[in-house]
Amino acid sequence: xxxxxxxxxxxxxxxxxxxxxxxxxxxxxxxxxxxxxxxxxxxxxxxxxxxxxxxxxxxxxxxxxxxxxxxxxxxxxxxxxxxxxxxxxxxxxxxxxxxxxxxxxxxxxxxxxxxxxxxxxxxxxxxxxxxxxxxxxxxxxxxxxxxxxxxxxxxxxxxxxxxxxxxxxxxxxxxxxxxxx
Amino acid sequence: xxxxxxxxxxxxxxxxxxxxxxxxxxxxxxxxxxxxxxxxxxxxxxxxxxxxxxxxxxxxxxxxxxxxxxxxxxxxxxxxxxxxxxxxxxxxxxxxxxxxxxxxxxxxxxxxxxxxxxxxxxxxxxxxxxxxxxxxxxxxxxxxxxxxxxxxxxxxxxxxxxxxxxxxxxxxxxxxxxxxx
Numbered sequence: 001x002x003x004x005x006x007x008x009x010x011x012x013x014x015x016x017x018x019x020x021x022x023x024x025x026x027x028x029x030x031x032x033x034x035x036x037x038x039x040x041x042x043x044x045x046x047x048x049x050x051x052x053x054x055x056x057x058x059x060x061x062x063x064x065x066x067x068x069x070x071x072x073x074x075x076x077x078x079x080x081x082x083x084x085x086x087x088x089x090x091x092x093x094x095x096x097x098x099x100x101x102x103x104x105x106x107x108x109x110x111x112x113x114x115x116x117x118x119x120x121x122x123x124x125x126x127x128x129x130x131x132x133x134x135x136x137x138x139x140x141x142x143x144x145x146x147x148x149x150x151x152x153x154x155x156x157x158x159x160x161x162x163x164x165x166x167x168x169x170x171x172x173x174x175x176x177x178x179x180x181x
Numbered sequence: 182x183x184x185x186x187x188x189x190x191x192x193x194x195x196x197x198x199x200x201x202x203x204x205x206x207x208x209x210x211x212x213x214x215x216x217x218x219x220x221x222x223x224x225x226x227x228x229x230x231x232x233x234x235x236x237x238x239x240x241x242x243x244x245x246x247x248x249x250x251x252x253x254x255x256x257x258x259x260x261x262x263x264x265x266x267x268x269x270x271x272x273x274x275x276x277x278x279x280x281x282x283x284x285x286x287x288x289x290x291x292x293x294x295x296x297x298x299x300x301x302x303x304x305x306x307x308x309x310x311x312x313x314x315x316x317x318x319x320x321x322x323x324x325x326x327x328x329x330x331x332x333x334x335x336x337x338x339x340x341x342x343x344x345x346x347x348x349x350x351x352x353x354x355x356x357x358x359x360x361x362x
Contacts, residue, residue: 003189005182005214010189018309021254033186037253038217039292072218073202077285077354078292099352102280104258111220111259128199169350171280173258 006031037109040150041081042069043117044158045094045124050135051155052124054089056147057131064147067114067154068092082115090133091125094118099169101154107176112150116158116167138162149174187212218290221331222262223250224298225339226275226305231316232336233305235270237328238312245328248295248335249273263296271314272306275299280350282335288357293331297339297348319343330355 001024004011009028016023016032024033044067045052053065068089072081079096086094094117103112124133136142138159146152153172161167182205185192190209197204197213205214225248226233234246249270253262260277267275275298284293305314317323319340327333334353342348 001186003184003186005184005186005192008184008189008191011186034252035255036219037255037257039220071215072292074216074218074290075287076218077287078283079285079352079354080287099283099350102259104260106256106258106261109255111253169280171260173260 001033001035004029004031005033035109037106037111039072039078039081040069040110040112041072041078041085041115042067042112043082043086043094043096043115044100044154045086045090045092045117045119047119047122047124047135050137051141051158052090052092052119052133052135053142054126054130054133056129057126058129061147063131063145065142065145065151066147067151069112069114069151078113079115082113082117086117087127089127089130091127092123092133093120095120098167100167101150101157101170101172103150103153103171104173105150106173112154114150114154182214182216185210185212186214216290218287218292220253220259220262221250221291221293222253222259222266222296223248223293224263224267224275224277224296225281225335226267226271226273226298226300228300228303228305228316231318232322232339233271233273233300233314233316234323235307235311235314237310238307239310242328244312244326246323246326246332247328248332250293250295250332259294260296263294263298267298268308270308270311272308273304273314274301276301279348281348282331282338282351282353284331284334284352285354286331287354293335295331295335 004026007029011024068086070085097116185207188210192205249267251266278297281297
């Protein structure tokens, strides 16, 4: 951020009065521009004991498998965001079964939230951001081709809970790997 | 938003190619400025069967009672945000017991998340944004002076669960009241 979105003049980084963090503050109109984490919402879509994954048609992680998920938009709920992303990426309508995993990823200012879901009619396909979608048996999850750490962890938790037939809500975080930027 | 924070030139609202929503897009450098919901994180702090509330020293809802909560910051987790807000507003250190309520408030682009918590040592006070903090017996909650709908709902859920000695994770939403802006 270099310019004030309110008046177009340059911003500077400083700690506003009564605050204790550096913020972008306009040098002309004094508007403080706060920046906050974003929510990524998605689902673990299940149909007849199998899990629906999408193969990404976009970067990052082009060609890798993911659970349908994406940035939550203004004016929607987390459930609506999860349903929308599943519709857009997997062309699938789902019934939400419950909140499943919340994973904080503080080094990229994101919170990932996955809901358990069931396909409504078994129909699915490849949305614009997907090369293909496919139902995987639990023994056939392509672990070496999973797109993101939060997807891998959510799938691991899910398979453990599926084996025990008991689904909790899992809160955890993924920190920046040691020695990496 | 009137100006581009990247180059300082005017923005316009239009649907970018490949998108289906109106975004602020720079008329000069074409940067798309996405806007996303923010997370408010807080706690339900308990000490010896009583619940800690803070009386607000700031607008909105000056003088009303609230659970300690506030906007999550970049580079922290939801738990760290909840702990920090409890420290700042109630001068209290807490042990997080578990995620409790997630309430979507789509008409103001917010997601409120409350964690159950126990005071570590029974100490608390009034932070800069609080007039006072006080432990309330469950029968003495000042229902007519609660600051926000998400706080009221979280307290209602909590007292119900407390009576049953069983705490789940509650996902819900609060929509714009009919007939109001």
